[in-house]
Amino acid sequence: DVKVTQSSRYLVKRTGEKVFLECVQDMDHENMFWYRQDPGLGLRLIYFSYDVKMKEKGDIPEGYSVSREKKERFSLILESASTNQTSMYLCASSLISGQGRSGYTFGSGTRLTVV
Amino acid sequence: DAKTTQPNSMESNEEEPVHLPCNHSTISGTDYIHWYRQLPSQGPEYVIHGLTSNVNNRMASLAIAEDRKSSTLILHRATLRDAAVYYCILSILGNLIFGKGTKLSVKP
Numbered sequence: 001d002v003k004v005t006q007s008s009r010y011l012v013k014r015t016g017e018k019v020f021l022e023c024v025q026d027m028d029h030e031n032m033f034w035y036r037q038d039p040g041l042g043l044r045l046i047y048f049s050y051d052v053k054m055k056e057k058g059d060i061p062e063g064y065s066v067s068r069e070k071k072e073r074f075s076l077i078l079e080s081a082s083t084n085q086t087s088m089y090l091c092a093s094s095l096i097s098g099q100g101r102s103g104y105t106f107g108s109g110t111r112l113t114v115v
Numbered sequence: 116d117a118k119t120t121q122p123n124s125m126e127s128n129e130e131e132p133v134h135l136p137c138n139h140s141t142i143s144g145t146d147y148i149h150w151y152r153q154l155p156s157q158g159p160e161y162v163i164h165g166l167t168s169n170v171n172n173r174m175a176s177l178a179i180a181e182d183r184k185s186s187t188l189i190l191h192r193a194t195l196r197d198a199a200v201y202y203c204i205l206s207i208l209g210n211l212i213f214g215k216g217t218k219l220s221v222k223p
Contacts, residue, residue: 035213043159045212090159092158092211104159104211106151106158106159107158108157
């Protein structure tokens with residue numbers, strides 16, 4: 001089975017800190033995604049990547065950046081954490097790009113609290 | 116704009132079939148229909164997806180209307196472990212855009 005592993009289950013960070021959320025997948029998937037999930041708002045796409053060193057903005061990229069130096073790893077960076085970035089962050093990967101021909105595998109999520 | 120419409124919640128009895136509806140009247144010819152479910156405190160889990168034809172797998176069946184403007188996820192025998200939020204999603208340009216989903220409750 002494909003596994004998507006997020007480095008931390010829970011994180012507490014201070015306002016203004018630079019925060020790194022790491023995601024690793026073990027099945028050579030081309031595509032990787034970062035979502036955040038908030039009550040009443042559902043899952044929203046932050047950034048995605050279809051290849052190494054390639055990134056595309058999703059629906060809510062403000063305040064975030066990403067890095068994909070290796071195929072298996074996709075990092076989400078909060079340049080200067082703010083309290084409105086307190087959320088559940090979910091990483092996902094999928095095999096085939098274009099038109100959603102393959103299913104996504106999600107990690108278990110990182111619950112980030114910014115104080 | 117999630118582009119899909121689902122009931123907020125549904126109830127089912129254990130061991131009975133469940134039909135979860137989804138409307139997607141603005142679907143384009145190349146959009147795939149995906150279904151995922153999310154149990155409490157977990158990430159979404161892939162259930163099934165399709166383009167035009169009905170699909171079956173070990174978890175569920177997906178019935179797609181001929182005009183593709185609606186679809187139905189069918190759980191053939193609901194169990195307590197199927198209680199979750201079920202998301203019907205169109206894959207737009209390869210990205211999944213989640214809506215609010217349907218919260219399914221299963222009664223023993």
